[in-house]
Amino acid sequence: xxxxxxxxxxxxxxxxxxxxxxxxxxxxxxxxxxxxxxxxxxxxxxxxxxxxxxxxxxxxxxxxxxxxxxxxxxxxxxxxxxxxxxxxxxxxxxxxxxxxxxxxxxxxxxxxxxxxxxxxxxxxxxxxxxxxxxxxxxxxxxxxxxxxxxxxxxxxxxxxxxxxxxxxxxxxxxxxxxxxxxxxxxxxxxxxxxxxxxxxxxxxxxxxxxxxxxxxxxxxxxxxxxxxxxxxxxxxxxxxxxxxxxxxxxxxxxxxxxxxxxxxxxxxxxxxxxxxxxxxxxxxxxxxxxxxxxxxxxxxxxxxxxxxxxxxxxxxxxxxxxxxxxxxxxxxxxxxxxxxxxxxxxxxxxxxxxxxxxxxxxxxx
Numbered sequence: 001x002x003x004x005x006x007x008x009x010x011x012x013x014x015x016x017x018x019x020x021x022x023x024x025x026x027x028x029x030x031x032x033x034x035x036x037x038x039x040x041x042x043x044x045x046x047x048x049x050x051x052x053x054x055x056x057x058x059x060x061x062x063x064x065x066x067x068x069x070x071x072x073x074x075x076x077x078x079x080x081x082x083x084x085x086x087x088x089x090x091x092x093x094x095x096x097x098x099x100x101x102x103x104x105x106x107x108x109x110x111x112x113x114x115x116x117x118x119x120x121x122x123x124x125x126x127x128x129x130x131x132x133x134x135x136x137x138x139x140x141x142x143x144x145x146x147x148x149x150x151x152x153x154x155x156x157x158x159x160x161x162x163x164x165x166x167x168x169x170x171x172x173x174x175x176x177x178x179x180x181x182x183x184x185x186x187x188x189x190x191x192x193x194x195x196x197x198x199x200x201x202x203x204x205x206x207x208x209x210x211x212x213x214x215x216x217x218x219x220x221x222x223x224x225x226x227x228x229x230x231x232x233x234x235x236x237x238x239x240x241x242x243x244x245x246x247x248x249x250x251x252x253x254x255x256x257x258x259x260x261x262x263x264x265x266x267x268x269x270x271x272x273x274x275x276x277x278x279x280x281x282x283x284x285x286x287x288x289x290x291x292x293x294x295x296x297x298x299x300x301x302x303x304x305x306x307x308x309x310x311x312x313x314x315x316x317x318x319x320x321x322x323x324x325x326x327x328x329x330x331x332x333x334x335x336x337x338x339x340x341x342x343x344x345x346x347x348x349x350x351x352x353x354x355x356x357x358x359x360x361x362x363x364x365x
Contacts, residue, residue, distance in 0.1 A: 021129075022192065023129055023166035024228055025166070025227055027187060027230070028183075028184045028233065032184070032186065036184055039235070041203065042183075042235075047183075047233070049220075049222050049223070049224075050259060051258075053222055055224075055284070057282065057284065057286060058283060060284075069318065076320040076365065077319075078315050079137050079364055079365065080365045081138070081364050082138045082139035083140055083312070083364065085139050085343055086346045087142055087143075087345050091147075093149075097111065098246065098350040098351050099349060099350060100307070100340075101348065102348070103140075103313075104313030105310060105311070105312065105314050106122075106253070106276065106309045107121045108309065109148070112248075113212070113214075115152045115153065116149055116152050117154075117155065120157055121148070121154075121165065122161075122163065122165040123141075123143055123145050123147075123168040123171075124165050127162035128161055129227075134314050135314075137314070140312065140313040140344050143344075144171075149175070151177060152177050152210075153177070153180060154172075154176045154179045155181070155239055156180075156185055157181075158223060158236035158252060158253065159185050159188060159226070160225065162314055164185070164188065164227075166192070169192060176194070179194065179198055180218075181200070181201055181202075182235035182236060182237040183201055183203050183235040184201075184225075184233055185225075202237075203218065204218055205217070212244070213242075214244070215242040217239070217240040218237045218238070218240075219237065219267070220259045220262075220263075221252050221254035221259070222254045222286060223254050223288075236252060236254075238250060238263070239252070240267045245351075247267070248271060248272045249270045249274065249275075249303065251273065253276055254287070255284075255285065255287045255289060256290070256293045256297065260301055261300040263301060268301055268302035269301075269304060271304055271305070271350075272340075273306045275289065275294050275307070275308060275309070277309065277324045277327075277328060278310045279311065279314075281317055288310075288317075291324070292331050294306065295332070295335060295337065298337055303337070305337065305338035306338075307342075307348075308324065308325070308328050308339065308341070312344070322362075322364065329341075341357045341358075341360070343360040
């Protein structure tokens, strides 16, 4: 019995020490927490979605989900081949060009009206706190923090590991001029040594004037947050980015709900909507878009064209790695919507509606 108790105490201490490593960040306290407590989206000690959003659906339990991850069908969940990519030099882009470069999953770079924007950069090759966990697909991890130029605006949609990467943030820190993030996420950045004067931390519906014709507005999303076992201590969000020439919707993570139609009515139409398309499952259908719903969202937002993201780099769901892109290609045949499907690193010309994109994922096992 004493040996068993010693083992339990030791494991508990190791877990405590692990969860207090810097990469986990810190929860909001002090004035930040007081501001959070005044938010209409914060109730009973946590943030909540506008609609009831159960963690799991269709009779699923955490045990059944874990069992499916471990013992379910593992065919084609990860590509067997090296995925094709293009290494665009972001340091040498002409300032007059309005372009976008996707880094896989939900990370991308935008240059518009001379400003350089980075969104949810995960550039460490992993989307997990565990060593060797959630590794990037071969061929997708070609961009590192050193490949990033000076960043005028960093947008972080929420604090999940596949959107807020500690190792990337530490290396990018000297290059980042301003950070736009939802309430509570700024606590992580301050703990990691970022200048608090660079952080614009907002609630849904709040805007920040970034100067030179750039305005960022935080909008609602249907998701959750948390880097440890404690959930929803910080907010999650989508973004409306008004630039001098374009209006862009950056969706972050969100299940379908009527908030998309509200955003479209209040802020649309959008020149481009960047929307999640992957890592879905019927067991968590309220927090990620299910197949085909991306087109419903595009209609709600009044989007002229869409970029499907949240796929193509990490395995976080139980579907074939290329299924989200196959679905987009098949389902878009009945619409007139322009769908942008670049490979990792391919230069997207934001003002060129005729730019062709290949179905680069086809034929790859």
